[in-house]
Amino acid sequence: MQNGERIFVLNNYNQKDNSQPKPKLNNIKFGQNSSRYFSEFCGTSSIHGLKYLKENDRYIIEKIWWIIVVSIATVGAFSLIYKTYMKWTTSPIVVTLAKTETPIWKIPFPAVTICPELKSSPSVFNCTDVYLKYLNNQETTETERENYELFSLICDSKLKFLDRNTTEFFNETQIHHLVKDLLLDLTAESCKWLGMELNCSRELRPLLTLAGLCRTFNMLDFSDMFDEETEDILNTPKDYNKKIREWSLESGYHSSASIDTYPRRTTLPGIKSGFQVDLYVHNDDIDYTCGELQGFTVSLHHPGESPDLVNFFRVPLDQVVIAGVKPNMIKTSTDLSKYAPEVRQCYLPGEKRLDYFQIYTQRNCIMECLHNYILKTCGCITMNMPYEDDTKFCGPAKMDCVDYAHVHFMEEEIQLELDKGTDDDSNYCDCLPPCTSLEFDAEVSQTDWNWRKTYSLRNENAKTPNFDFEKGHFSRLTVFYREMQFLSSERHEVYGHTEFWANCGGLLGLFLGFSFTSAMEILYFLTLRLICNIAKFGTKVWSGAPELLEKQKNSE
Secondary structure, three states: OHHHHHHHHHHHHHHHHHHOOOOOHHHOOHHHHHHHHHHHHHHHOOOOOHHHHOOOOOOHHHHHHHHHHHHHHHHHHHHHHHHHHHHHHHOOEEEEEOOOOEEHHHOOOOEEEEEEOOOEOOOOOOHHHHHHHHHOOOOOOHHHHHHHHHHOOOOOOOOOOOOOOOOOEEOHHHHHHHHHHHEOOOEEEEEEEOOEEEOHHHHOEEEEEOOEEEEEEOOOOHHHHEOOOOEOOOOOOHHHOOOOEOEEOOOEEOOOOOOOOEOOOOOOOOHHHOEEEEEEEEHHHOOOOOOOOOOEEEEEEOOOOOOOOOOOEEEOOOEEEEEEEEEEEEEEOHHHHHOOHHHHOOEOOOOOOOOOEOOOOHHHHHHHHHHHHHHHHHOOEOOOOOEOOOOOEEOHHHHHHHHHHHHHHHHHHHHHHHOOOOOOOOOOOOOOOEOOEEEEEEEEEEEEOOHHHHHHHHHHOOOOOOOOOOOEEEEEEEEEEOOOEEOOEEEEEOOOHHHHHHHHHHHHHHHHOOOHHHHHHHHHHHOHHHHHHHHHHOOOOOOOOHHHHHHHHHHO
């Protein structure tokens, strides 16, 4: 019995033991593997603060503290990275001062355009006399009426008694008559370049502007500036032709170019190394009907562009005016060629071509755009603009339209820029500056000039040309560079790809201690180490955690 009872008890125990459920691997959940795997990553990662999250024997408040710290650092780093990225994408270009100075011999001397305030000699056409005839209701001839209408195109103020409803258009012959027969040409007694005498009549090329017949020094030849189809109303003789020699707007002077080239350049600053001209006006030519002021207006501009008669300074009669020039040059880094013109805010060579001008400058572009706008609005152009054979010139009846076009031209340009990207922007000019631009700022000083004493001595020595000193006025203009070098500006990237990633890395390193190696650690744990763990420990305990491996072993 006892033996039987003992056997029964053993069998009962064995049955009870077999009735308990064995631990199964299915109880090891994905979350447990992930938790152990992340804990292992935190313990080995070089990212600051993560190692404190894996310490199981620490209070929960300590882990919460480090979770908050790491979260704040992560948000701070990525918010600053986002700001850096937005700056990189929205404003990638910046204009800064160049690292080195540029010598003045690397750039051309400015073109000097001089326009007399006098429009005509009374001996040729007496505008005042015709005005008085209208005032006193006297008869005028047809020639006087036509010349009076022609003069309305260049007078500073609108001529009274002018019937603005008569002549709408002038033809090329009439404009040619105004230029060749009526307008008063500038008279220069002496011209000097680098202290040496020049032939004024050859070096000062005639130029037709809205201010009348002007003369310009160091400006490019008509054939170098304008397209072949563009007509020259002045029919400039070849004696004035000054062809470009070893120079371009984008590259400047060729390394093999001599100092004596064209456009002219100088090597030294100061009055003796610039341009000087003595200008003469006879008393009999002075007339106040067409303009209240007497003397000359001077515009300094790039040799390859038309003069801007809005920005000028005056040379009064019987005074010496000295203009010290400071170049204002902007270059562009070659790295910006990958950006669109709208982003870099300038045009590289060949990106924008003009219909009339061979050389692209912002001033030439605006002039051509204004030309097209006046032609579209008024059906004609002003006499200073480039034209083709069948073009009509605006007469007195169109002057109000021309004035309106000048005033509202930029307003419409701004509106078209706002509408850019729509169907209404086809006429938008988009006159951005060239990526290499050159302008000139002048510091002007003037003083009275007792020229009679100087020229009386020259007259005694029989060196004076045929000028009437008793009935005339002289003025002197001197233009020169103030300094031997100047500091140009340069467009370049705010951030290149290298600088952008360096900034990102610096911010991540500052806030989190994150580096390229840290990124490789994350990639390693997400790919190679995970694959190797699965190959080594299987898919059920892919984390390789010792406690889970022990649990798997006990369950088998």
